[in-house]
Amino acid sequence: MRVGFMEIESQLFSTYFLCFVSKKVRMPLSLVDHILKLTPYSGMVGQLHPWQSALISLAVVLVATVTAQVIYRRATRPPFRPAGKLCLITGGSTGLGKALAVSMAASGADVVIVARRQAELAVAVKEIEAKKLNASQIVLAVSADVTSKTDIVRIFDETKAKMNRDPDYVFACAGASFPKMFLDHTMEDFEFLSNLNYLGQAYIAHQAAKRMVESKIKDGKIVFVSSVLGLMSFAGWSTYSPTKYAVRGLADTLRNELQRYTINVHIFFPGTIFTPGFEIENQTKPHVTKVIEGASEGQTPEECARSLTKGLEAGYYAITTDFLTELLRTVGRGVGPTNGFFSDWILSSVGWASHFTWTTL
Numbered sequence: 007m008r009v010g011f012m013e014i015e016s017q018l019f020s021t022y023f024l025c026f027v028s029k030k031v032r033m034p035l036s037l038v039d040h041i042l043k044l045t046p047y048s049g050m051v052g053q054l055h056p057w058q059s060a061l062i063s064l065a066v067v068l069v070a071t072v073t074a075q076v077i078y079r080r081a082t083r084p085p086f087r088p089a090g091k092l093c094l095i096t097g098g099s100t101g102l103g104k105a106l107a108v109s110m111a112a113s114g115a116d117v118v119i120v121a122r123r124q125a126e127l128a129v130a131v132k133e134i135e136a137k138k139l140n141a142s143q144i145v146l147a148v149s150a151d152v153t154s155k156t157d158i159v160r161i162f163d164e165t166k167a168k169m170n171r172d173p174d175y176v177f178a179c180a181g182a183s184f185p186k187m188f189l190d191h192t193m194e195d196f197e198f199l200s201n202l203n204y205l206g207q208a209y210i211a212h213q214a215a216k217r218m219v220e221s222k223i224k225d226g227k228i229v230f231v232s233s234v235l236g237l238m239s240f241a242g243w244s245t246y247s248p249t250k251y252a253v254r255g256l257a258d259t260l261r262n263e264l265q266r267y268t269i270n271v272h273i274f275f276p277g278t279i280f281t282p283g284f285e286i287e288n289q290t291k292p293h294v295t296k297v298i299e300g301a302s303e304g305q306t307p308e309e310c311a312r313s314l315t316k317g318l319e320a321g322y323y324a325i326t327t328d329f330l331t332e333l334l335r336t337v338g339r340g341v342g343p344t345n346g347f348f349s350d351w352i353l354s355s356v357g358w359a360s361h362f363t364w365t366t367l
């Protein structure tokens with residue numbers, strides 16, 4: 007007789023439990039017994055205490071599930087191999103963008119950094135050059151404003167003219183924030199940040215995707231930079247958080263739509279990063295905002311860039327930097343892919359339970 011997996015499991019968790027409680031009925035064979043029968047230890051069949059066999063069965067199921075998850079992820083993850091690639095990084099002159107540019111150069115990539123201020127770009131180019139793996143790698147700076155549509159096209163034209171190819175990987179790091187209470191903001195503040203943080207990333211992604219398709223780039227990457235504030239929000243972030251939620255809407259769309267061109271889309275959700283931008287935002291940040299943010303430890307730009315590259319190496323679509331953001335990611339995943347069907351299921355259960363704590367904040 008063929009015994010199905012589910013039958014064995016239901017035997018284990020229902021009939022078996024009843025037998026155990028009543029202690030009157032003869033114990034049927036458990037999953038472990040069935041396995042033991044096939045091994046040299048068949049003499050132990052029927053000898054195990056019900057709790058022992060239940061626990062061993064659970065452990066077997068757990069190990070099998072985790073193994074299946076690891077095998078599945080490895081088989082399906084998009085490759086991330088920066089060596090020899092052309093990486094274009096907006097906001098690459100300071101903060102997260104610069105740390106990422108240094109890390110890409112250290113991994114053997116050619117790098118194009120984009121920002122407005124020439125002086126900062128020049129300093130960054132020197133720093134990035136110093137970390138190159140090979141002398142032949144090229145580091146280029148393009149001064150441009152990501153909120154300008156003509157500049158966006160020029161960024162890619164200049165890159166093509168000077169590097170003779172289109173970018174393989176594009177990281178949209180340029181962004182800013184100046185938190186205030188909602189009533190203290192002007193309408194222009196909303197317009198300014200939507201233009202920079204949302205449209206700045208949408209325009210870059212649009213031009214990047216067009217060029218990648220034209221140049222038939224295989225396994226191209228577009229990496230969006232959202233924030234913890236793209237998964238949750240609180241007092242002080244009315245102009246900023248919605249732009250980071252918007253980025254996620256775009257990333258979710260493009261992850262699905264650009265698959266046919268083998269362009270891999272990723273989205274990054276960092277917490278506090280100690281950057282020049284963080285210094286600036288703290289000048290206007292309301293007291294209440296600072297108090298709530300006390301819960302977040304923060305990272306150096308280098309640590310943050312490492313969190314991102316680790317996530318890309320693992321092939322994750324949505325990449326976070328700490329445990330709390332992991333919980334937020336799994337409870338708010340929508341129809342996006344998991345970072346592991348089993349571990350995400352466990353995390354989202356924890357996140358769902360934690361929600362009761364969050365709602366009291």
Ligand SMILES: NC(=O)C1=CN([C@@H]2O[C@H](COP(=O)(O)OP(=O)(O)OC[C@H]3O[C@@H](n4cnc5c(N)ncnc54)[C@H](OP(=O)(O)O)[C@@H]3O)[C@@H](O)[C@H]2O)C=CC1
Pocket residue numbers: 096097098099100101102103120121122123124126150151152153178179180181182183202231232233234275276277278279280281282283284
């Ligand atoms: N710092 C933090 O705590 C967190 C930051 N983030 C996000 O990470 C990203 C990087 O932040 P961070 O490193 O702190 O920022 P920084 O302020 O340190 O750096 C911003 C970079 O973007 C460039 N930039 C700004 N405006 C424009 C523009 N209009 N056109 C082109 N380039 C521009 C800046 O150069 P220039 O001014 O010369 O143009 C600079 O290179 C942002 O998207 C931010 O929202 C997310 C979570 C936390």
Ligand SMILES: CCCCCCCCCCCCCCCC(=O)[C@@H](N)CO
Pocket residue numbers: 182183233234235276277278279283284287298299300301302330360363364367
């Ligand atoms: C039980 C736990 C509940 C959670 C409580 C809230 C935790 C606060 C952590 C939020 C940190 C804010 C990061 C801001 C990042 C950012 O994008 C800005 N710095 C802009 O640059």
